Ligand SMILES: Cc1cc2nc3c(=O)[nH]c(=O)nc-3n(C[C@H](O)[C@H](O)[C@H](O)COP(=O)(O)OP(=O)(O)OC[C@H]3O[C@@H](n4cnc5c(N)ncnc54)[C@H](O)[C@@H]3O)c2cc1C
Ligand code: SF4
C-alpha cells in the first residue's frame with residue numbers, strides 16, 4: 001500500500017513536500033502502525049503518538065482531507081492513495097507535528113476546572129445519577145484538537161475565538177450540578193468572538209473521534225445565556 | 231549536526247517534578263497551592279500521560295455499596311502483595327485512601343454515582359470484607375475511564391493553581407553534586423533540540439512505568455522507565471524489579487487492556503472446552519482472584535492444550551450474559567476497544583484475552599514520605615538528599631510481589647501528595663539552592679552527546695525490537711533458571727550492541743529519533759534490573775513464578791531485592807512488617 005505524507009523539516013526544507021512510502025498492509029492494521037513502519041524505514045519522519053488506543057489524544061492528523069486519530073483509523077477503510085497531512089490551521093513544527101499552543105491557551109481561558117463556593121462537605125458532594133449523566137458526552141474529551149483545527153472560525157481567529165474544544169469544556173463545567181460559577185462563566189463568554197464566532201458549520205461534530213458534539217454544547221451555552229438575560 | 235558547545239541556560243525553581251501523570255500532578259498541586267515555585271517537566275503534554283488510560287478505578291474503603299473498612303483494605307493489600315509489601319506504608323495508604331478520593335471528588339472528578347448521589351464502587355480482584363470473607367466493592371469508578379477523569383481533573387486544578395509546565399521536555403539525567411545531593415536535572419526541549427538545566431532544591435521522579443520493555447503490553451509507547459534508569463545512573467539501586475505484573479485480560483496478540491472491572495461487573499473466563507476454569511484454581515474468589523493467580527491459571531490452561539481459537543493460544547472473557555445495558559453503560563470504553571480493534575460487540579460475543587505485561591511493582595526505593603532511600607554508609611534506608619520518587623516508577627513498597635487492581639491509582643495519588651507535603655518541609659529547611667558546578671552536569675551531557683556520533687551502525691528500532699522479544703521470551707509469566715541465565719547473557723550482549731547503534735537523523739528540531747534513542751538506553755537498564763533480579767530470586771512469590779522453585783520461601787526470601795547498575799550487583803533488605811498502629815499481618819498461605 002502507498003502512503004503519501006506531508007514532509008517539512010525547517011532545518012533543511014524551503015517548503016513542504018509530499019513523500020510517498022510503500023508499506024506492507026497487515027490485517028486489522030491501524031494507520032498509526034503503518035506510520036510506525038514508515039518511521040522504521042526513515043527515522044527522519046516525525047509524528048506524535050503514544051497510547052495506541054484513542055485515549056491520549058496525541059496523534060490527530062489530517063487523513064484524506066479529514067482530521068482523524070491515526071491509532072483508531074483502520075487503513076482498510078481509507079481510499080488510496082492515502083494522503084496524510086498535519087492538522088490544518090496550525091503552524092507546522094515538523095512533518096505532522098503542529099504547534100498546539102494557541103489551542104491549549106484557549107482551553108485554559110475558559111476556567112476549565114470545578115469551582116465551588118460553599119464550604120466543602122467532609123464526604124463527597126452528592127450528585128444524582130441523572131445529574132451525573134449530563135456530563136456524559138462532555139468529560140470524555142481527549143484534547144486531540146481534531147475539532148478546533150477543522151473549524152474555519154478557529155482558523156481565522158485563533159486568538160479570539162475559543163474554538164469547539166474549549167467551549168465543550170466550558171459547557172462540561174456549566175452542566176455540572178456541583179459547579180457554582182455559572183454567572184462568571186457566562187459573563188466571561190460575552191462579546192462577539194469568544195463564543196459567538198461559532199457559525200454552526202459543524203465540522204467539529206463530524207471529525208470528533210470520541211463521538212462528542214461541541215456544536216450542541218455551544219448551543220446549550222447560548223440557550224443558557226438567553227435564559228439568564230430574561 | 232553535533233550540538234555546538236555554548237553555555238546552557240539554567241532555570242531555578244523550589245521544586246522540580248519530572249512527570250505529569252497522576253503522581254506528578256498531585257504533588258504539583260500540593261506545592262503550587264502552597265505558593266512554591268514548582269516546575270513540572272513532561273515529555274508529552276500532561277493529559278497524554280499514561281494515567282489517562284487507567285480504566286477500572288481507584289480503591290478506597292468508602293463503604294458506599296457494601297460494608298467496608300480501611301483495615302480490611304489493608305489486609306487484602308498485604309495478602310495480595312504475598313507478604314512482601316511494607317506494612318507501615320500499606321497502612322498509611324489504606325487510611326489515606328478515603329480522604330484522597332473525597333479530595334478528588336471535590337476537585338471535580340466525574341465519578342459515576344449510586345442512587346443516593348454517592349460515588350459508585352465496583353468489585354475488583356483480591357477484595358474482601360472482614361479479612362478474607364465475602365467479596366467487597368471498593369473500587370471508585372468513573373465508568374471505565376477513571377484514569378482519564380482523574381488525570382484531566384488534576385491537570386485542570388494545576389491550571390487553576392498556575393503550576394509552571396515544561397511540556398514536551400525530555401529529562402535526560404539527574405544532576406548530583408560531590409556530596410550526593412540532587413540539584414535538579416538536565417532536560418532537552420523536544421521542539422528546539424536545546425538543552426536546559428533546571429535547578430531545584432528538591433526533585434521528584436514521577437515518570438511512570440516501563441511496559442515497553444516487553445513485546446506485548448498494555449503500556450503506551452512513552453512508558454520506557456526513564457526515571458528508574460535515571461535513578462540507576464545516579465547510583466540508586468532499583469528495588470523488587472522481578473515483580474512485574476502480567477494483567478490477565480489484555481486483548482490477545484494486541485495488548486489493549488480489558489479492565490478487571492469487566493470481571494467485577496460479572497464477566498468470567500472460559501477455556502476452549504467452554505469451562506469456567508477458575509472454579510478449579512480459586513473456588514471462592516473465582517475470576518476475581520488476585521491477578522497473578524488468574525494469569526497463571528490462564529497460561530496453565532493454554533499450556534495444557536485447553537486454549538481457545540484455531541491455535542488454542544488464548545482464552546475467552548465473556549460479558550454477553552450481562553446484557554447490553556450493563557456492558558455499554560458501565561463499560562463504554564471497553565465496548566469501544568472491542569468495536570475498533572476486534573470488530574465485535576462485547577455484549578454479544580466473547581473477547582479473546584491473554585496475560586499481558588502491565589505494571590511494575592518494583593522501582594525506585596522510597597519511604598512512606600516518598601523520599602528516595604538507598605544504601606549508603608549506615609544501611610539500606612538512608613535518604614538521598616533532595617530526591618523523591620512517587621507513582622509507578624517508585625517502590626514504597628505497597629504492592630510487594632503483586633499489586634491489586636485499583637491500588638495503583640491510589641498509590642500515585644497518596645504518595646504524590648505525600649511527596650508534595652514532605653517537599654514543603656524540606657524546602658523550608660533548605661531554603662537556598664546549592665552551588666552547581668560544570669562538572670556536576672558533565673555526566674548528563676556525555677549521555678546526550680553520545681548520540682551525536684555519526685557513521686554506520688544498527689538502528690534504534692532493530693535493537694529495541696530484539697530487547698522486547700528477549701524480555702518476553704526469558705522473563706515472562708513462568709520463569710526458570712536455564713532460560714533466565716541465557717536471557718542475562720543475551721541481554722549483556724545486547725547492551726554491548728547499543729554502543730554500536732547510530733542515529734542517522736542528527737537534526738535538532740522535534741527529532742523523535744533522538745528521543746527514542748535516549749529511551750532505548752533507559753529500557754536496556756531497566757530490562758537488566760528486571761532480569762537480574764528475577765534470575766537471582768529462587769522462590770515463587772506473587773507475580774514471580776519459578777517452575778524450578780514453585781514454593782514461597784519466607785525464611786530465606788521474605789526480603790526486598792536491590793539491583794545496582796554498577797557491576798550488575800544484587801543486594802537485599804528486610805521487609806518492614808510492622809504497621810503504624812495496628813497489629814502486623816503475619817505471612818500465611820495465600821488461597822483465594
Ligand atoms: C491500560 C491501563 C489501565 C490501568 N487501569 C488501572 C486502574 O483501573 N486502576 C489502577 O489503580 N491502576 C490502573 N493502571 C495502572 C496505573 O494507571 C498506572 O500505574 C499509573 O497511572 C501510573 O501513574 P504515574 O503518575 O506513575 O505515571 P504516568 O501516568 O505514566 O506518567 C508518567 C509521566 O512521566 C513523564 N515522563 C516519563 N519519562 C520522562 C522523561 N524522560 N522526561 C520527561 N518526562 C517524562 C511522562 O510524560 C508522564 O507525564 C492501569 C494501567 C494501564 C496501562
Ligand atoms: S471534542 Fe472531540 S475532537 Fe475535539 S478535542 Fe475533544 S475529543 Fe478531540
Ligand code: FES
Nearest residue numbers: 050051052057071
Ligand atoms: S496514540 Fe493515543 S490517541 Fe492515538
